[in-house]
Amino acid sequence: MIISVVGTRPNFVKMAPVIRELQRRELPHKLVHTGQHYSPQMSTIFFEELGMPQPDIYLGVGSGSHAEQTAKIMIGFEQICQQEQPEIVIVAGDVNSTMACALAAAKLHLPIAHVEAGLRSFDRTMPEEINRVVTDQLADLLFATEASAIEHLQTEGIDAAKVHLVGNTMIDTLHTHLQRALDRQPWQTYDVEPGGYALVTFHRPGNVDHRETVTELARALAQIAARIPVIFPIHPRTLANGGGLWEQSGVRIVEPLGYLEFLGLMARAQVVITDSGGVQEETTALGVRCVTVRPNTERPVTMTAGTNQLVSPHAEKIVAAALTSTTQTAQIPPLWDGHAAERIGAIIQNWLMGAARS
Numbered sequence: 001m002i003i004s005v006v007g008t009r010p011n012f013v014k015m016a017p018v019i020r021e022l023q024r025r026e027l028p029h030k031l032v033h034t035g036q037h038y039s040p041q042m043s044t045i046f047f048e049e050l051g052m053p054q055p056d057i058y059l060g061v062g063s064g065s066h067a068e069q070t071a072k073i074m075i076g077f078e079q080i081c082q083q084e085q086p087e088i089v090i091v092a093g094d095v096n097s098t099m100a101c102a103l104a105a106a107k108l109h110l111p112i113a114h115v116e117a118g119l120r121s122f123d124r125t126m127p128e129e130i131n132r133v134v135t136d137q138l139a140d141l142l143f144a145t146e147a148s149a150i151e152h153l154q155t156e157g158i159d160a161a162k163v164h165l166v167g168n169t170m171i172d173t174l175h176t177h178l179q180r181a182l183d184r185q186p187w188q189t190y191d192v193e194p195g196g197y198a199l200v201t202f203h204r205p206g207n208v209d210h211r212e213t214v215t216e217l218a219r220a221l222a223q224i225a226a227r228i229p230v231i232f233p234i235h236p237r238t239l240a241n242g243g244g245l246w247e248q249s250g251v252r253i254v255e256p257l258g259y260l261e262f263l264g265l266m267a268r269a270q271v272v273i274t275d276s277g278g279v280q281e282e283t284t285a286l287g288v289r290c291v292t293v294r295p296n297t298e299r300p301v302t303m304t305a306g307t308n309q310l311v312s313p314h315a316e317k318i319v320a321a322a323l324t325s326t327t328q329t330a331q332i333p334p335l336w337d338g339h340a341a342e343r344i345g346a347i348i349q350n351w352l353m354g355a356a357r358s
Helices: 009-024 042-050 067-084 096-109 127-138 147-155 167-184 186-190 213-224 238-239 257-265 277-286 315-322 340-357
Strands: 002-006 027-033 087-093 112-117 141-142 164-165 200-203 230-233 252-254 271-274 288-295 309-311
Touching: 002 009, 002 067, 002 096, 002 271, 009 027, 009 042, 009 087, 009 112, 009 167, 009 257, 009 277, 009 340, 027 067, 027 164, 042 167, 042 257, 067 096, 087 096, 087 315, 096 112, 096 127, 112 127, 112 315, 112 340, 141 147, 141 340, 164 271, 164 340, 167 340, 200 213, 213 230, 213 315, 252 257, 252 340, 257 277, 271 277, 277 309, 288 315, 309 315
Parallel strands: 002 027, 002 087, 087 112, 112 141, 141 164, 200 230, 200 271, 230 252, 271 288, 288 309
Antiparallel strands: none
C-alpha cells in the first residue's frame, strides 16, 4: 500500500495528477492531509476544483512555528505509518509537511519518494531550502523536474540510480484544467481586459515580514497600478503585515483565489509579479511574463528557457521589469508536456514489483 502526503496548496497541485495516476493503475493507496493549510480558500476549494479524493486521514496540525508544526506532523504521521505499514511514502515539494513526513518515515525505515526533488536556491535562510535538502537525502526515489536538479543531486552524492527526470506535475495539472479556467473568464469579475492587467502574489517572509520591504513593494505596485490595473489575491498574513500599505497602493486587493480562477487570471495577464516558486513555472508554461521579487530562484530553467526575470525588492527595479515592452520567447522545458505523473506512476509500480520480488 502507498501513502501519499499533502499539506499545502502547492502540494495539492503537484500531487493531484500523481494520485489520479495511482488510481488509474489500481495501486492500493491512502491520502494523508496534514492540515498545514486548512481554511476553505487554502484547502477545500483546491480538492474540489482539482477533482482530488477526500483525504483518508486528516491530521489537522494547523499553524505554529516551524518547529511546532514539524513536530506535530511527525508525531501524527509516525502513528499513521505504524498503523498502515505502507510499502512507500510519497511526498512532494518543499513545505514543512514534506520534510516532517519524510523524516518520520525514514526513522521507521520506510521507503520514500520525493516529487520535485533536487531544486536548490542555495539560500539556507529559506525554510524551503532546508526542507528540500533533508528530504532528498532521505528519499529512495527522487523525481526531478529539470536538468539542473539532476546536477545538484549528483553534487550532493545521491545515488544516480535513485534519480529520475520525469517532468513537472504542476504542468500536468495546468494542462488538465487550463481550458476550464479560461472558460470562466475570471478577468470579467474585475472588469479588466485579457492582456491588460498585472497579477500579484507575495507570501515569503523575506518580502512580507519586514516593514521596509513591504513599503518598497507597495510603492512599486502603486506606480504600476497608475499605468495598468493590478489584481492582488492576498494571504491574510501578508495583508496583516502590510499595516495598511497594500490597501493604500491603489491595487485591487482580493481574498485568496481558488486554483481555476487564479489560473485563468494568470494565463491572460500582461505580467505576473510574484515570489512564488510554482508561479514561476506556470508562467513559463503559459508564456506569460513573470517578475520574481527574490534574490535567487531554485527554478533556473524558468529564466534560461522561460519568461521569468529576477529582481530585487526595490520599487524602481520592479516597476521597470513589470512595465517593460520587450517580449521573451518562451521555450517549454523538456518533459513539461503534461505526462510527468504517468512517468512517476510507471516508476513507482516497477519499484513496488521489484521490492515484492526481493
